[in-house]
Structure formats: C-alpha cells, structure tokens
Amino acid sequence: MPRGLYGRALLILLLPIVVLQLVISVVFIQRHFEDVTQQMTDSLLLELRYLVQSVEAAGAVEPVQPLAQALQIDLELGGAAVHGFRRAFYDWSGATVIGELRRNMGGVVAVDLAEDSRRVLMQVETSAGPLTIGFQRRKVSASNPHQLLVLMAVVGVFMALVAFIYLRNQLRPITRLAAAAEAYGRGRVEPYKPSGAIEVRAAGHAFLDMRARIERQTAQRTMLLSGVSHDLRTPLTRLKLGLSMAEGDEVAEMERDVDEMEAMLDGFLDFVRSDALEEAKPVDAVALAERVAEKARRAGAVVTVEQAGAGEVEIKLRALAVERALANLLNNARRYGKKAVLRVDLGERMVRYTVEDDGPGIAEERRDDALKPFTRLDMARNQDKGGGVGLGLAIAMDVARAHGGMLRLGESEALGGLKAELVLGR
Ligand SMILES: Nc1ncnc2c1ncn2[C@@H]1O[C@H](COP(=O)(O)OP(=O)(O)OP(=O)(O)O)[C@@H](O)[C@H]1O
Ligand SMILES: [Mg+2]
Structure with missing residues (x-):
C-alpha cells in the first residue's frame, strides 16, 4: 500500500480500470474471437472438403482448378512438403484455426500459419497424393484482432493521465492545509487561504478559526501576565525602599520575601516572553x-x-x-x-x-x-x-x-x- 495520498488515490482510481480492461479483454478474446474464427473456419471447411473430393474423383487437380480459382484457393498436387503445425506465439486465433482444421478435415498432415502471416498453407493426404492447399488468412479469422486491445490500452493510458492531472489539482488544497497546520505546529503563522472541495475548504476554515482562537488566547495570556507583573513591580519597589529604611528583627525576613516576589515576577515575564515574536x-x-x-x-x-x-x-x-x-x-x-x-x-x-x-x-x-x-x-x-x-x-x-x-x-x-x-x- 503506498503511503502518500497521491499513491493511494491513484491506486483506487487505476486498479478498477485495469481490472475491468483485463476482464473485458479476456472474455472478449475467448468468446468473440474464438467463436468468430471457428465459424469462419467451419464454412471454409465445406469448400475445402468439396475441392478435395473433386480432386480425388478426377485423380488430378487440373479439372478442379477453375472452381478453386473462383474460390481463391490454390491447389497443387505433389508440391513441396509443408512442415508440421506452426503458428506465431502471439497468434491466438491461429490456434483455433489449426484446431478446427485438424479436427474436421480428414487427412490433414500439416497447417503452417507462420511461413506467411497473411496466408494459410496446409497439406492433405488424398488418394491422388499429397495435396497442398493455400488460401488467404482473412478467409478464416477476423483480421487485426489486437486492434481492440491496443485501442483499449491507449485510451486507458490517456484517461489515466487525465485522471492524474485532475487528481493532483484536487489533492493540492489538502497538502497546502497540511503544510499550514504543520508550520503552525512549529510556531509559524503562514498565510493560508482555504480552497478546493467543500470538505477540504471546511477543514481549512476550521483550521483558521482554531489558529485565530489560539492566537487570541496567547495574546490574552501575554497581556494579563505582563500587565499584572508590570503593575505589581512599582508597589514592590516602593515596599523594598521602605523596608531598606525600616529597622527591626523581621526586616531581613521581609526583605527576603520581597526579593522572592521580585524573582517570581521576573519568572512571569519570562514565561510570557518565551513565545514573543x-x-x-x-x-x-x-x-x-x-x-x-x-x-x-x-x-x-x-x-x-x-x-x-x-x-x-x-x-x-x-x-x-x-x-x-x-x-x-x-x-x-x-x-x-x-x-x-x-x-x-x-x-x-x-x-x-x-x-x-x-x-x-x-x-x-x-x-x-x-x-x-x-x-x-x-x-x-x-x-x-x-x-x-x-x-x-x-x-x-x-x-x-x-x-x-x-x-x-x-x-x-x-x-x-x-x-x-x-x-x-x-
Ligand atoms: N534537575 C532537577 N532535579 C530535581 N528536581 C527538579 C529538577 N528540575 C526540576 N525539578 C523539580 O521540578 C519542579 C519544577 O521545575 P521548574 O524548573 O519548572 O520550576 P522551579 O525550578 O521550581 O522554578 P523556576 O524554574 O521557575 O525558578 C521543581 O520545583 C523541582 O521540584
Ligand atoms: Mg527551574
């Protein structure tokens, strides 16, 4: 958990967005892309099966070529061998394509999606020999499936940026209030004007009221104590003067008392001055x-x-x-x-x-x-x-x-x- 307000607010803001995007992406890819790819592959399978049957019946590809060309499918008997079942690791829909073809087309020995990312190359064992079939990839799966994800990520980052800027403006009044309160705790009265959301503003006004009250009380205490100390000093000096001229046994003791009182008055004045300006x-x-x-x-x-x-x-x-x-x-x-x-x-x-x-x-x-x-x-x-x-x-x-x-x-x-x-x- 981040310690700062920024970090926490950002977390609260970003976590739901990121989680939502992830959930939507996963569900969408699984449901939508897989289903669409499956349907497209299935419908192509009908054409492929028909072509393979025709080639087997004729024992050669030539009679079937016109139809294959019309369907935009390349046929070749006894061509170069196609190597295994291959696809790029990021090609999610490719996995579905390969799976569908292997499952529903008899005699498939190879499906290659990696050789050319825009073409599907496959090989089928027929009674007339190994038949190489080639067709465009977009016949079997939706093109550019990651476009949605890229768009989502870009918009997500952009929105996060906007949110961050907005957030910073909202948090600034709080940090300002904290700074003013801390400064006052250290005995410094710094200029501060409440701003921001209603709640922050209310806290700011409460702080200002509190500060003013404390200041008022301090001023009152200062005035009271210094006033009393000051006013008492004059009669005390007179008393001291009178005592210095008096005679008797108790005079020494009384002089000590007067000295003590004077020391006390000094103490009061010190106390009052301790937080003077x-x-x-x-x-x-x-x-x-x-x-x-x-x-x-x-x-x-x-x-x-x-x-x-x-x-x-x-x-x-x-x-x-x-x-x-x-x-x-x-x-x-x-x-x-x-x-x-x-x-x-x-x-x-x-x-x-x-x-x-x-x-x-x-x-x-x-x-x-x-x-x-x-x-x-x-x-x-x-x-x-x-x-x-x-x-x-x-x-x-x-x-x-x-x-x-x-x-x-x-x-x-x-x-x-x-x-x-x-x-x-x-
Ligand atoms: N170093 C110390 N050793 C033992 N007791 C102490 C010590 N410092 C303070 N005290 C006790 O704490 C009390 C309060 O101390 P404080 O300094 O506030 O007042 P004071 O020394 O009595 O008077 P003033 O400092 O105003 O002349 C003292 O009365 C004393 O009993
Ligand atoms: Mg002391």
Missing part, C-alpha cells in the same frame, strides 16, 4: 550551547558541554527562546544538583539538547506534574533552594513545542539525577 534564524547549535553554559558558569554552575551526531551544525531556531529554555534547565541542575552535563546531539531531522545532573532527579510519576506551569514539587525540599515559581520547565516545554519538538524528562544514567531532553525539529 522572535524570528527563527539559522544559528550554530553548538555555539549556542557553549554560550548558555558559559553564562551558567558565571552564575556558579559546574557545566561541561559535549557534542555528538553527524548532522548539520546550523539549525533554524529562535535563539533567544532556546537559550532561555536551556538556561532554565541548567538553572534547575544547579539548584537541585552539584554538576551538570549539557550534550548537543546533531541529528538529521532534529537537534537534541540533553541536560543531566547529579541531583535527586524526579520520580517517574511526578514528571508530568513538573512540566506544568506554576508547579513546584516537594515544597519542603525546595524551601532552602531559593525562590522559584515553577515555570522553568513549562517555559522550556513551550519553546520546544514552538520548534516542532518536545521536552522529555528521564533519569540520568551517568550522573544519577534528572535527564532533561530538549528536542528541536529542524
């Missing part, structure tokens, strides 16, 4: 990893960068977003572990960044939760690890999705901690 550009995937690792090192992380795979180093992506996603993963590694390894796998169709650490990791059943926004696992354990909103992994996931990829969490074999794989489609 950055253009995808070709960048060096390894250099990008080095850059992120370097920044993490400056923040105190222990990171080594490895490279694997033989794919192209250049990949088209939104560099800032991917850097943010990787920074989040490294940030987690630093927060929950002591050292981290960042590996870049260059594949043919994707690039995979893997961040592994030597921390406690995440239990398998909690990994899905960890990916959700605003989720922090194991609050008690996290308390002393510094502020976090639970957005780091969610942002990384968003970025991966926007690049037609995904974020997978697992267990690091080498280091024993968490293994986070950020897969980006090329």
Whole structure:
C-alpha cells in the first residue's frame, strides 16, 4: 500500500480500470474471437472438403482448378512438403484455426500459419497424393484482432493521465492545509487561504478559526501576565525602599520575601516572553550551547558541554527562546544538583539538547506534574533552594513545542539525577 495520498488515490482510481480492461479483454478474446474464427473456419471447411473430393474423383487437380480459382484457393498436387503445425506465439486465433482444421478435415498432415502471416498453407493426404492447399488468412479469422486491445490500452493510458492531472489539482488544497497546520505546529503563522472541495475548504476554515482562537488566547495570556507583573513591580519597589529604611528583627525576613516576589515576577515575564515574536534564524547549535553554559558558569554552575551526531551544525531556531529554555534547565541542575552535563546531539531531522545532573532527579510519576506551569514539587525540599515559581520547565516545554519538538524528562544514567531532553525539529 503506498503511503502518500497521491499513491493511494491513484491506486483506487487505476486498479478498477485495469481490472475491468483485463476482464473485458479476456472474455472478449475467448468468446468473440474464438467463436468468430471457428465459424469462419467451419464454412471454409465445406469448400475445402468439396475441392478435395473433386480432386480425388478426377485423380488430378487440373479439372478442379477453375472452381478453386473462383474460390481463391490454390491447389497443387505433389508440391513441396509443408512442415508440421506452426503458428506465431502471439497468434491466438491461429490456434483455433489449426484446431478446427485438424479436427474436421480428414487427412490433414500439416497447417503452417507462420511461413506467411497473411496466408494459410496446409497439406492433405488424398488418394491422388499429397495435396497442398493455400488460401488467404482473412478467409478464416477476423483480421487485426489486437486492434481492440491496443485501442483499449491507449485510451486507458490517456484517461489515466487525465485522471492524474485532475487528481493532483484536487489533492493540492489538502497538502497546502497540511503544510499550514504543520508550520503552525512549529510556531509559524503562514498565510493560508482555504480552497478546493467543500470538505477540504471546511477543514481549512476550521483550521483558521482554531489558529485565530489560539492566537487570541496567547495574546490574552501575554497581556494579563505582563500587565499584572508590570503593575505589581512599582508597589514592590516602593515596599523594598521602605523596608531598606525600616529597622527591626523581621526586616531581613521581609526583605527576603520581597526579593522572592521580585524573582517570581521576573519568572512571569519570562514565561510570557518565551513565545514573543522572535524570528527563527539559522544559528550554530553548538555555539549556542557553549554560550548558555558559559553564562551558567558565571552564575556558579559546574557545566561541561559535549557534542555528538553527524548532522548539520546550523539549525533554524529562535535563539533567544532556546537559550532561555536551556538556561532554565541548567538553572534547575544547579539548584537541585552539584554538576551538570549539557550534550548537543546533531541529528538529521532534529537537534537534541540533553541536560543531566547529579541531583535527586524526579520520580517517574511526578514528571508530568513538573512540566506544568506554576508547579513546584516537594515544597519542603525546595524551601532552602531559593525562590522559584515553577515555570522553568513549562517555559522550556513551550519553546520546544514552538520548534516542532518536545521536552522529555528521564533519569540520568551517568550522573544519577534528572535527564532533561530538549528536542528541536529542524
Ligand atoms: N534537575 C532537577 N532535579 C530535581 N528536581 C527538579 C529538577 N528540575 C526540576 N525539578 C523539580 O521540578 C519542579 C519544577 O521545575 P521548574 O524548573 O519548572 O520550576 P522551579 O525550578 O521550581 O522554578 P523556576 O524554574 O521557575 O525558578 C521543581 O520545583 C523541582 O521540584
Ligand atoms: Mg527551574
């Protein structure tokens, strides 16, 4: 079964035509040609028998010649020997002719159809000696029996061609819709106008509606979160200022709370910005990893960068977003572990960044939760690890999705901690 729509549609279209033609050809050849050939041969047999009887009665061919000539049949007594029963392999009706002559004419020793395709040459044993009989082939079988088949094949090919062109025009809107949907899955809004058959058009409109709704929701989320974060920042700064001038035992603690709130607001803004309107550009995937690792090192992380795979180093992506996603993963590694390894796998169709650490990791059943926004696992354990909103992994996931990829969490074999794989489609 072909995998593509073209192949399948063509198969659905062509198979019945070909089968129909084959069936008709076989039935037609068997019934029609055989019957016609048989009838024609039978009627000629009457003339042949009469001529042979006349030759036997006269003991010579000469008295019979005028009649034979009138019937357009050549007679010769004691002529050159005719060799066996021969016909060309494609000469279907020839088989019937030979069969009929052998069966219904006494004393036939040879029928040769191959010597001259337009003549029948046969030899009959008579009481006057071996009689050679020759006549035109069209006396016994319909001429050019393959004409019908050739015509059928030619028309069939022509119709198939027409069908193919028509089909291609019908399938194009579907492939266009698929392309637009795939592009949107990778975070690109490409111009698309529904066209084609009603059903395809309906699917196209549904896709456009869906896309518009998602866009609207994203815009709303962006506005809401950035608005709230922005508005909260001013009173928070005022609070901080006030606290820095206040005195007392609790001030230090309150300042820590305010700092944490500030970090959270930064997190919100980051989350909102993760799919901001950055253009995808070709960048060096390894250099990008080095850059992120370097920044993490400056923040105190222990990171080594490895490279694997033989794919192209250049990949088209939104560099800032991917850097943010990787920074989040490294940030987690630093927060929950002591050292981290960042590996870049260059594949043919994707690039995979893997961040592994030597921390406690995440239990398998909690990994899905960890990916959700605003989720922090194991609050008690996290308390002393510094502020976090639970957005780091969610942002990384968003970025991966926007690049037609995904974020997978697992267990690091080498280091024993968490293994986070950020897969980006090329
Ligand atoms: N490398 C890791 N090792 C162990 N647990 C992890 C690791 N990375 C994430 N987690 C767990 O998954 C939860 C969600 O992580 P995520 O990065 O989304 O949020 P966060 O690190 O708590 O906060 P943020 O990243 O927004 O500052 C964390 O609270 C933590 O419990
Ligand atoms: Mg984090």
